Amino acid sequence: MTASPAFEFASLAEIASSVRSGQLSARAFLAQSLGAIRELEGDLHCFNEITTDKAMADADEVDRMVRSGLDPGPLAGVPVALKDNLCTAGIPTTCSSKILEGWLPPYDATVVSRLRAAGAVLVGKTNLDEFAMGSSTENSAFGPTRNPWDTGRVPGGSSGGSAAAVAAGIVPLSFGSDTGGSIRQPAALCGIVGVKPTYGVVSRYGLIAFASSLDQIGPFATTVADAALGLEVVAGHDPMDSTSLARPAPSLLASLTEGVSGLRIGLVEDFLVDGSECVDAVVAAGEALAAAGAKVDMVTIPELLLGLPAYYVIAPAEASSNLSRYDGVRYGLRVDGPDTETMNARTRGEGFGPEVKRRIMMGTYALSAGYYDAYYGQAQKARTLVIRAFEAAYRNFDVLLTPTTPSVAFPFGSKVDDPIEMYMCDLCSIPSSLAGHPAASVPFALSSEGLPVGVQVLAPALGEAVMMRVAASLEAGASREARGPVRP
Amino acid sequence: MTDYETVVGLEVHCELATATKLFCGCRNAFGDEPNTNICPVCLGLPGSLPVINKRAVELALRIGAALNCTPQRSIFHRKNYFYPDMPKDYQISQYDEPINVDGWLELPDGSRVGIERAHMEEDTGKTTHIGGGGRIHEAGYSLVDYNRAGVPLVEIVSRPDIRSGAQARAYVDELRSILVATGSSDGRMEEGSLRVDANVSVRPVGATALGTRCEVKNLNSLRSLERAIDYEVRRQIEVVESGGRVAQETRHFDEGDNSTHSMRSKEEANDYRYFPEPDLTPLVPVAELLAAAGEGVGPMPAARRRRLAELLAADSELATRRDGSTDQVVTVVELGLDDLVHGAVAAGADARLALARASNEAAANPEGARLLDPVAFANLLKMESAGRLSATQSKEVLAELIKKGGDPAQIASRLGYEQMDASVLASMLDEVIAANPQEWERYREGDEKVAQFLLGQVMKASKGRANGKLVAEAFAARRDT
Numbered sequence: 001m002t003a004s005p006a007f008e009f010a011s012l013a014e015i016a017s018s019v020r021s022g023q024l025s026a027r028a029f030l031a032q033s034l035g036a037i038r039e040l041e042g043d044l045h046c047f048n049e050i051t052t053d054k055a056m057a058d059a060d061e062v063d064r065m066v067r068s069g070l071d072p073g074p075l076a077g078v079p080v081a082l083k084d085n086l087c088t089a090g091i092p093t094t095c096s097s098k099i100l101e102g103w104l105p106p107y108d109a110t111v112v113s114r115l116r117a118a119g120a121v122l123v124g125k126t127n128l129d130e131f132a133m134g135s136s137t138e139n140s141a142f143g144p145t146r147n148p149w150d151t152g153r154v155p156g157g158s159s160g161g162s163a164a165a166v167a168a169g170i171v172p173l174s175f176g177s178d179t180g181g182s183i184r185q186p187a188a189l190c191g192i193v194g195v196k197p198t199y200g201v202v203s204r205y206g207l208i209a210f211a212s213s214l215d216q217i218g219p220f221a222t223t224v225a226d227a228a229l230g231l232e233v234v235a236g237h238d239p240m241d242s243t244s245l246a247r248p249a250p251s252l253l254a255s256l257t258e259g260v261s262g263l264r265i266g267l268v269e270d271f272l273v274d275g276s277e278c279v280d281a282v283v284a285a286g287e288a289l290a291a292a293g294a295k296v297d298m299v300t301i302p303e304l305l306l307g308l309p310a311y312y313v314i315a316p317a318e319a320s321s322n323l324s325r326y327d328g329v330r331y332g333l334r335v336d337g338p339d340t341e342t343m344n345a346r347t348r349g350e351g352f353g354p355e356v357k358r359r360i361m362m363g364t365y366a367l368s369a370g371y372y373d374a375y376y377g378q379a380q381k382a383r384t385l386v387i388r389a390f391e392a393a394y395r396n397f398d399v400l401l402t403p404t405t406p407s408v409a410f411p412f413g414s415k416v417d418d419p420i421e422m423y424m425c426d427l428c429s430i431p432s433s434l435a436g437h438p439a440a441s442v443p444f445a446l447s448s449e450g451l452p453v454g455v456q457v458l459a460p461a462l463g464e465a466v467m468m469r470v471a472a473s474l475e476a477g478a479s480r481e482a483r484g485p486v487r488p
Numbered sequence: 489m490t491d492y493e494t495v496v497g498l499e500v501h502c503e504l505a506t507a508t509k510l511f512c513g514c515r516n517a518f519g520d521e522p523n524t525n526i527c528p529v530c531l532g533l534p535g536s537l538p539v540i541n542k543r544a545v546e547l548a549l550r551i552g553a554a555l556n557c558t559p560q561r562s563i564f565h566r567k568n569y570f571y572p573d574m575p576k577d578y579q580i581s582q583y584d585e586p587i588n589v590d591g592w593l594e595l596p597d598g599s600r601v602g603i604e605r606a607h608m609e610e611d612t613g614k615t616t617h618i619g620g621g622g623r624i625h626e627a628g629y630s631l632v633d634y635n636r637a638g639v640p641l642v643e644i645v646s647r648p649d650i651r652s653g654a655q656a657r658a659y660v661d662e663l664r665s666i667l668v669a670t671g672s673s674d675g676r677m678e679e680g681s682l683r684v685d686a687n688v689s690v691r692p693v694g695a696t697a698l699g700t701r702c703e704v705k706n707l708n709s710l711r712s713l714e715r716a717i718d719y720e721v722r723r724q725i726e727v728v729e730s731g732g733r734v735a736q737e738t739r740h741f742d743e744g745d746n747s748t749h750s751m752r753s754k755e756e757a758n759d760y761r762y763f764p765e766p767d768l769t770p771l772v773p774v775a776e777l778l779a780a781a782g783e784g785v786g787p788m789p790a791a792r793r794r795r796l797a798e799l800l801a802a803d804s805e806l807a808t809r810r811d812g813s814t815d816q817v818v819t820v821v822e823l824g825l826d827d828l829v830h831g832a833v834a835a836g837a838d839a840r841l842a843l844a845r846a847s848n849e850a851a852a853n854p855e856g857a858r859l860l861d862p863v864a865f866a867n868l869l870k871m872e873s874a875g876r877l878s879a880t881q882s883k884e885v886l887a888e889l890i891k892k893g894g895d896p897a898q899i900a901s902r903l904g905y906e907q908m909d910a911s912v913l914a915s916m917l918d919e920v921i922a923a924n925p926q927e928w929e930r931y932r933e934g935d936e937k938v939a940q941f942l943l944g945q946v947m948k949a950s951k952g953r954a955n956g957k958l959v960a961e962a963f964a965a966r967r968d969t
Contacts, residue, residue: 087535100534107528109535208534213766241537242768318766321566324577325532329632340630344570367568367761376763 012078012172012226016119019066019077026062026077026121030055033079033123036170043488044146046165048084049092050124055079058121065119072119075233080115081165081174084125085132086217087206088112091122095208096140097130099351100332109206110241111175111217111234118233123171126161130353131323132182132210134158135425138416139355146412147190148488149451153409156186156425159220163190166220169485173221173230177207179214180311181404181429184441187220188404188454191443191484193227193471194220196429198461199436200245202231203238209322211315212243214433222484224442224472228252231464250464256472261293263470266397268458269300271428278403281445281453285401288477289470299397303389306382307431312423313366313379314434319356320363326351358419387435394460399470402428404441404454428456438464442471443482452482491693492728494721495701496650496686500663501643502673503611503681504547510610510640511538511580518679522633530638532575537767544640545587545771547672548608549781551642552588554666554788555603559773562587562607564765569758573613573632581609581643583762587771593646593666594790595658596818602647611639642672648687648698653717657710660684662789665822670785677709684713688720690728699724700734704748706741716741720748792821796829800839816847823854831862837869845869849883856890864889868896875957881905904953913946913954917962920945932967939963 010018018024037050062072082088085095087105089112094100108116115122129139137145137160147155148168155164159176163186166174176183178196187194195218202217209215219230235249267286272279290296328334328347335346352360366375393400405425415422432439438461441454455474459467475483506516512529528536549559565583586607592600614636619628644663650656664675664682675682684707689699704720707713719741724734738757739748787795796817820826825846832842842865850857868889872882877900885899920942921928930938939960946959 085535087533093534095534103534105528105533105535107533107535205537206535209767211766240539242539243537243766317763321568321578321761321763324568324570325534325575327570327572327577329572330531330575331533340572341570364761367763369759369761372761372763 016076026059030059046161047124076119079123079171080120081171083176085208095131098141099326103332110203110238129158132158156189158182167484181426183218184429187441189409191452195440198438203241205240211318260473263294263398265294265296266299266400268402269298271402277447285455303385304431310379310382311430316359316363317366320360383434400458402456404456408447408451442474444478446482492690495689497648498646499685501683504640509638525635546781555591557588557591563770564768565762568761573615582607601649604645606644613637653714657714690724703738819847832866835863835866837866
């Protein structure tokens, strides 16, 4: 009997290789994960659903394959957690909304099938801001998730449950979705790595849509290498998603250690104005990369500041349409009424929380006859300006650095009454979402309050390989104390 | 009193004859058990995404080409409104960048109706209201069948070029024959695979501005279409004549009393909040798609009518309208017998006779006639032209030929229609002249009226086997020697 090592100190590759070789069992790693859930879930509330029985069966299947001489895949026996807006066949998928209560998807999202095919073991579905709308996971209908670094603070959002689960060492890998920063922002606030890939690199089939032209699925892990492996497994063309790029998954791991020598790196000045600890971290990151051989310069791209207002027109507009289908007719919540219209209205009135309603109303207004050009049309023009500004900047730089967030993890309730203040959390992450570009958040420093500070690496479309190389180099130069896992 | 002009534009929704739906692999079939041809995509389940059916795009382009449209780069939009039979509560449709624009359709009478656009969209499911006489507000409950949800549609929008209910009917009839002939749709109005809405307005003759239009729905047959337009025109003229103004609204045609009733006004209309569908990429009509769209598609009915008319004009002494608007030409093209006529003429048959036999006798059994060997058909017609068969005999042989095939000469012989031996005919003439000396004398003196009597006597003696034309010629020959 070999005691299972704490996977919080093992890489995904080490976990998978020990399972594939039969040295350790998938069941043992799962036990460690389920043990951590028992210990921490009460404090953190990372999960909407813990799939203990199915997970045990899946882990046993992985172990059986190994005993039969079959290879379960590159994530053999790796316990994973999935944001609860990814469809899982026969497992409740709620988007942390009352309106989807009781719904069992009849199918797996493409990402879920690929993870299963790679030997990963799903331990549960993680909490999020309702329909991925929020930056703190406080908008969940099932209560907030707490930050393992300080349970009085938010983990960020909307993928707060997935971020906190990795940050607390419950799972070594999880997945979230990022529409305007929903992977990167919680990764920064929880001191872990979070990657939003280029739009179209990961299939959206089975991801419950918030804003279809912006949504992308990506990994959370404690290290850049683990995040890269997680992304490699789920990426690549999917015929079920028309916006999926017709190309194979990017190869990221091979070039991770090539360093940054000769790379041109721009620090985006427009996001470095307020002198916070988040800004200091970017400046320090630039110095570290310069020391590692990169050519680091300041760059100003004022158009990126158009991103936030444009996003808060486009994303709600798409959401208002995407969320129409929750009408009480076919699945989820139904609140009866004397006629269909009343039933629709009552169902939606009781089923959706305030932030979702706010966005549906904003989006409906922005698309209305007579307002379309002034709002949606203008926002699309601003989006084009952001894309062109990035194009110009990438003629001179290989990657760009910004803070991931304007501030570190904030206490519960501190922003809930001021939606604009909450929306500002996404200021630095939104431009790459609008452009469809990849971006990653890497934990780099610890704030004076002992909270992690993330640095965001931006790259042009399909620039994942160089982005992850820079991220790995940053990780090497970062303070180890800034990185999870931590125990609350 | 002012004279009024009727102005009609039609919106025709046609279900495409694809094997599968527009955005998923579910079967596109009519009449299956409710909710058996469904999947996460056409049910609009959370997380599902549409993927375009390439065959549907090809058929849409095919319809566009048949309607003389220009294909163009197109995108899909979302048309947002709540309705239980629409799984996503928005319909994926095309809006201001449709796949086909600017075409025309030529009607059998030679008139042309402009086509503004022919765009792609998905069909909705079907709601059945149970109880309360089937009306939504009185129903006890409603059942929704999503088998039809996501079935590919092409919506063909005409310009307001139609001037009467009868012309509207001819337009839909012609459009339907094109859709069927190209294999794009089965064109069945009664099964809802072809659905028509009419935008109707009136204006004083000579006016150039359009009057206020009403959209008339529930037109389930060509007859309803014509009647609804005729009614609506009368109603609108009455409104205007009595000093009122026509209100822009949607009206429902009631088949029971042949009238239209207001459904909803312009103010009650939905704001559809169209915006580009982010889940789909633009469609570009690349050469490969256009080639697949055109594969196996022959010329359209208007061109076929013209070609047939030209053949007749060249071949016949009788004047023929070159636009192909004669009834016989229209019938032959509609029944798909024009190739038979062309083939027979190429094999030496008289064009006018071929057209007459094809549009009348062959039309009784068009399925069989389409399989008829044009050379055999030509041989039969040549026998008739040469006087070896009477018209009645020729028709009998043709019916037999269509039914069973074979050689027309052999069929004629089997039916006892063989040409009479010249000597037999001569002796019959001798007998008739001998038996009717007075009549023969009057005939010789130029009394043409008695010719029919003499001819009848020979026909009687031959039991109808003699060829009337030949007998008449034989009498004339004797008289003139």
